[in-house]
Amino acid sequence: MGTRDSILQISEAMNAAVVGQQEVVERLLIALVANGHVLMEGLPGTAKTRSVKTLSHLMESEFSRVQFTPDLLPSDVTGSEIYREQNATFEFQEGPIFGNLLLADEINRAPAKVQAALLEAMEERQVTVAGQTHRLPELFLVMATQNPIEQEGTYPLPEAQMDRFMLYVRVDYPDGANELEILRLVRGEKAGKSSEPTKIAQEVIFQARKEVLAVQVAEAAEKYIVDLVLATRIPQKYEGSLQGWIRLGASPRGTLALDAAARAHAWLAGQDFVSPDNIRAVAPACLAHRIHLSYEAEAAGITRTQVIEELLKQVVPV
The missing domain is CATH 1.10.8.80 (Magnesium chelatase subunit I, C-Terminal domain)
Structure with missing residues (x-):
């Protein structure tokens, strides 16, 4: 199977799992093969989280999710230095940002310091903790979500951070036919009818990126x-x-x-x-x-x- 066929296989599987959101699926795949980050904006329940989790499930990747809240600290995202008493040394413990696909849920609820830490990771593909720089995985995508309606207790994203998202995707409600299909799909999943998909190797993603550059x-x-x-x-x-x-x-x-x-x-x-x-x-x-x-x-x-x-x-x- 060719590289493009493998990516299209992901697309087909995602459209089967995330009903009525073909444009969202297409945008996520564009971000994946173009090596860019995505900001998804939509009301609760419009399959934003499901889309990212499904994408991660179809690849050999580590999925991380951070629920952004006003009391979140940068170390909750990047990780921190932990003192090991038996060795009398500090050891870096990685945070969720070291996953391959990071779902930054309700990113506009994070305070400025957390957003600044995320900004370095998105642009430089690294994080700095206690003066030490730590490289992120080669496959690293931030897929952030925000609610366009509920703005109480939120921190609008700085323009510098908005600029670092390659794509902005508006996620709307599905129509009636798709809503019915979603109902039946989720009912089937709860009944245990869904099968385990074949995972695509990360090397396929990297090869796709080379072909896109060509x-x-x-x-x-x-x-x-x-x-x-x-x-x-x-x-x-x-x-x-x-x-x-x-x-x-x-x-x-x-x-x-x-x-x-x-x-x-x-x-x-x-x-x-x-x-x-x-x-x-x-x-x-x-x-x-x-x-x-x-x-x-x-x-x-x-x-x-x-x-x-x-x-x-x-x-x-x-």
């Missing part, structure tokens, strides 16, 4: 990526409402994320080159969380995703 991006596609990002910074160049909606545009990390995600999207579709359709498909997930809305847009109830959709109408590939 996907060709023509100069015209590169220019389209850059034009989209620049349009978030200079919206006055375009007609329509963009100028009044955007207060601050995406950083260069947005450009890099859009390039990597578009290549992953093309690879998953069996292409060896990136087309404008691939770029448009991932643009909302790559750019929505990186722009800052104007006060007028917020007052009018305009969402960041709506802004990116308008952006895609205004900016056309050459």
Whole structure:
């Protein structure tokens, strides 16, 4: 079985286990093969945790979950130095961040110090405890969740940390047909009817990442990526409402994320080159969380995703 076939096998199994969330599954797989982190936003019960746990269950990986709360300490996530009396020495005890897939549940409930520790891990793939640097596993993804409604007792994510998530995924409620299928699926699982899946080796993931990097991006596609990002910074160049909606545009990390995600999207579709359709498909997930809305847009109830959709109408590939 080829590398892509193995990844598509994960996709098929996830869609069977996480009903009605095809876009979420696709975004998680893009993050996996493009080596990026994901921020998932949705109401409770929309299968955010189930999606990540299912992905981990289908791979040879160690799954870690941290329930973020206001009283959480950085050491609860990174680990700490433990004094061993028998040896009279300090020994580092790893925290949950040393797993392969870290589910940061309700990340916006964590205080600033915890978010700062997580920021280093996401960007540098390492943590520093008591002056010592500890490398994280080669396969390391942060998949964070937050509730868009309940904001009491939360700490909004700093812009620097938002920028480190490659993709932003909005998780919505399923429709009626999918809800019925979920009901029957979970009932079957409780009855013990689900079978143990075949796990994909980590080497398959690493090979997939090499193949994604080999996907060709023509100069015209590169220019389209850059034009989209620049349009978030200079919206006055375009007609329509963009100028009044955007207060601050995406950083260069947005450009890099859009390039990597578009290549992953093309690879998953069996292409060896990136087309404008691939770029448009991932643009909302790559750019929505990186722009800052104007006060007028917020007052009018305009969402960041709506802004990116308008952006895609205004900016056309050459």
